[in-house]
Amino acid sequence: DNPVTGASGWGLFDAIPGWIAIQGDLEIQKGENAVSDLGVAGNGLVELAGRENSGIQQTVTVAEGQEGIYLLSLDHARRRDDNWIASFDVLVDGVVVASVDTSVQGSVQQFELEVALTEGDHTIAFVETSRNDGRGTLIDNVSLVATGEPLPPPPPADTLSFSDEADGRLVDLGNGSWSIPLKFLPLGDSITYGIEIGPAQANDTSLGGYRDDLWQSFVAQGILIDYVGRQATGPDNLLDQNHEGTPGIRADQIANYLAAQLPSFVPDVVLLMAGTNDSYQQVSNAGETTPQDIERLINIILAENPDAQIFVSTLLPQDPVNPRNAEALPGLAVANQGIMDLVARLNADGLTNIHLVDMSDLSLDLISDVGPDNRNDDGLHPTDEGYTEIASRWYDAINQAFADLGLVLEGDGNAIDSIIQNVIGSTGNDYLIGDARDNDLNGLAGNDILDGGAGNDSLTGSFGRDLFRVSEGNDVITDFDPSSDFIDLKGTGFTSFSEILAAAEQQGSDVVLFGDVAEMGMLTLEGVLLSDLSEDHFLYDSGDTAISAVTMASSSGNTMTAVSHSGEAEAHGEIVALYSDADWFDSDGGSRESMMDDRDSGDWSDNGVDDYSQPPIWDAWT
Known part of the structure; x- marks a missing residue:
């Protein structure tokens, strides 16, 4: 009608x-x-x-x-x-x-x-x-x-079922425990949304920003996090796309609406990155008002959940080649100092669940270029590599804070009886991990991750976009959907799609992938045509990079190890002196005991280094 x-x-x-x-x-x-x-x-x-x-x-x-x-x-x-x-x-x-x-x-x-x-x-x-x-x-x-089909029978005694539950589950048969994943609220503006803008590309709203890299890092750690928020955007292989990032929004505007929305989220962890638009839009006294608005946001979150772990980011650098950014930089510096002072004050007041994550020293190489027409939003958003670096800093800060406070990122664990061999997931997003036995894992509804572990496993994603992780044993994926599902072959030795195709063949109505590398067994995709598979369906380790390391000792006796993924690692005497100088750290905005990434030649020359060569991009300093 x-x-x-x-x-x-x-x-x-x-x-x-x-x-x-x-x-x-x-x-x-x-x-x-x-x-x-x-x-x-x-x-x-x-x-x-x-x-x-x-x-x-x-x-x-x-x-x-x-x-x-x-x-x-x-x-x-x-x-x-x-x-x-x-x-x-x-x-x-x-x-x-x-x-x-x-x-x-x-x-x-x-x-x-x-x-x-x-x-x-x-x-x-x-x-x-x-x-x-x-x-x-x-x-x-x-x-x-x-349909005329009856209701399914109750699960047998060796099957753990969450089919009546709405919240996703992290189930690890190898560890003998299950838990409800912690809820993560990515909160902010277009950088949280994941927009990448520059002279070489248009607004790409399919990007996941830092969210996809961070989510994948936790998955690799065997941890499922539950992103929450009213929005859902990102690449297809980001199975959990929820967030609360609104392009163009200021910190004060977030504070004006957040209290009304939080009851529907109830986050355990908040990733707060807001205030860039306050300085960019040249709000009056943005340097002073932005930290005040950040404190308002923190208080609103704590009022809803006093135990929430709140990670507060400083504001990212902006490329001064764009005149609009150059005008914003003084307020940006004041705002960043104010955010640092705010978190320090809250910590001194006993709020140990407020954590500073310093993003202010990201290299401008990780910020989008400024084009010849000085488009307003050039030099403001991170590049894809920049988002990866932001995710790395969130990841390190979260792991460190949880370790310091004795908290568990997996959520509160519940023991699984040793008789349990098979798992049926919830209607939410699950992460189901098998053990050395032959497991039957069914994700049910939601966007699920299924990892059979060792043994000969049967993996069923059911509805939604699913990610299948395979390694040892002869595994069968019963319902792989080329329109929505993915296969994670990281760690199996495959380094290109051509290698995957060379190891696969059509056997009747099924695709069989023979894993002759890294002790991987055989993987069968039931009811799938080999011609329907493309590179986009697989995650695998790139063969273009190698890990190498070099240990360097300074004249003061400090030892550092530089780890490079570029295939080369060189010891530069000048860099040893530079990175072992704690006073230099302080003059650059505070001590950095963990990582000094992507320091370009301008950074070094500004600090009196006259003879140096560009090293690889270092991932860690210890």
Whole structure:
């Protein structure tokens, strides 16, 4: 039905037959006016865009004897006049069972999901998650049809199941424990969003900024973190894309809205990087007001969760070649000193859960170049390498703080009985890790990571975008989806896609990958064509770099080890003296006992080094 009357083409309603609005109004577009291929004359389309986090919900009743598996389906499209990716969550009984991106502008896409419904009442809801309110997902033709399949039987005694749980799980059979991942809130502006802008590239909103590098670092550590926030953006292989980064927003503007949103996040860890726009937009007295706004944000977070670990970043450098940045630099320096002083004062007051992460000394080589036209936002955002460095600093600071405070990044552990050999995940994002036995791991709904460990394992991602990590044993991926899934072959010895193809062959309807390197066994992708696989489906170690190290001793007896991934490591006498001079550290903005990355020639010459050559990019100094 189409309740819209008149010539406006759209209308707002509290409810329409069968559906009620969630958080605001229910927006209906006339089919003949809707800006997508869903538009049909006389047909009303729901647009999930009435207000922030707007959505619709319907209650359905499963009669006695009708319980079983149902097919939920709908058509969805993004508006043709919207440059932002629209996205929405599908909820059954208040639990997110799928997150959907409407990535093709104006084009109709179909969504289908099998859901298990018992006898009684159930709620079906669709909730907008994209950032651009007023330009949301258009949906139509919602259907819920019984498939005739019965409900699945209860899991056997050797299977641990979280199928009734909404929150993701980190399950490690090798360690014999499971936990609920800590919730991480990336909070800030376009740098948190992940925008990279420069003369050589346009605004690329598919970037994950530092978030994808940080997430991958924790995954490699066997840790699952749960990003939270109203927005969901990033590359496809970032399985958890939630964040609270809004391009162009100032620190005071974040403080004005944050209190109302935090109850829906309840973060355990906050990555706070805000204030760049205060100086960039040349707000009056930004140097003084930015630390005050940062303190407001800290107080708002602590009011919601006094135990939250809050990591506060200083502001990134801006390339002064752009005149607008040059004008902002004095306020930027004042703001950074104020942020450092703020964290020191809070620590002195006993708030040991507030941590400073200094980003102020990033090399300008890691900031986007300034083009000949001095575009306003040139020289402001990090490059891809810059985002990687930011992620590294977050990662080091988080690990160090948790170690110092005796906290556990994996979350509170729960013991797993030794009889458990198989795992069924939750409807959230899970990280399931097997042991030396033959495991059956099923991620269920959500974007999951499945790692069979040793043994001959069966890995099933089910719904969502999934990452399969394989190494030893003969593993089978039962439902690899080339449109959404990925395979992590890091550590197996593969260094190129051509090597992967050379080790793979089509056997009937399956692809078999023979791992003749690093003691990797055989991997079978059931129901997959080799021709459907591309380099984008695989993560592997690059063969272009090698790790080398050199240990250097200063005249004062200090010893340092420089680790290089460029394949070369040289001892430069001048650099030894430079890096062993604590006074020099202090003059550069405080002691740096861990890393001095990407110091360019300008940095050295400013400190009296006359004879030097460019070393490799050092990853660590000890």
